[in-house]
Amino acid sequence: MNFMAPKILILSLALSAAFAQKPDIHPHQLAPYVSSPHQIVERMLELARIKPGEKVYDLGSGDGRVVIAAAQKYEAKAVGIELSSRLVKSSQEEIKRLGLGEKATIVHGDVFDTDFSDADVVILYLLRDSNNTLKPRLEKGLKPGALVISHDYEIAGWKPQQEETVDAFRRGHKIYVYRMPPQK
């Protein structure tokens, strides 16, 4: 008889219960907070060929670096959507400090409850499964010609019009560029 089996079962039940009750994990948490290195932000925005006044969204905007760079360097109307109140507060403070309030906005909210259908460019740094979850919203909501640029993770079933690998922090980061409606 294996005396360890009941112990392992009890331990795994306890762990699942603890995870299910973890208060700081939002049910729509699409990815943990990890910033894109600045070189990757620069390259994603270069690939987007943003014209002044175009609308750029970062879905899950973290510390606001994509929004800030899009507003500062490309004069975009840049919007970040972010779940974490701590990151919203710090990115809003940075936008204010840089005097970018007219061009850069951070919305405290869930990507799933926010309208981004007027986007010219959507930036994503989420996870493979999260891209899959978001895919129907992007397909339904975005206008023809809008670009979706994803750091590290593909959007399964879409053919990128461009893809490249950029080295930063000792690894290659993939960048995928898709144009709406996506080629399949």
Ligand SMILES: C[S@@+](CC[C@H](N)C(=O)[O-])C[C@H]1O[C@@H](n2cnc3c(N)ncnc32)[C@H](O)[C@@H]1O
């Ligand atoms: C991997 S980080 C990327 C941050 C930033 N876009 C960048 O590239 O530096 C993902 C961010 O998405 C946020 N996030 C996760 N799920 C979200 C949701 N449903 N709505 C809004 N933000 C979300 C996380 O809090 C985190 O800050």
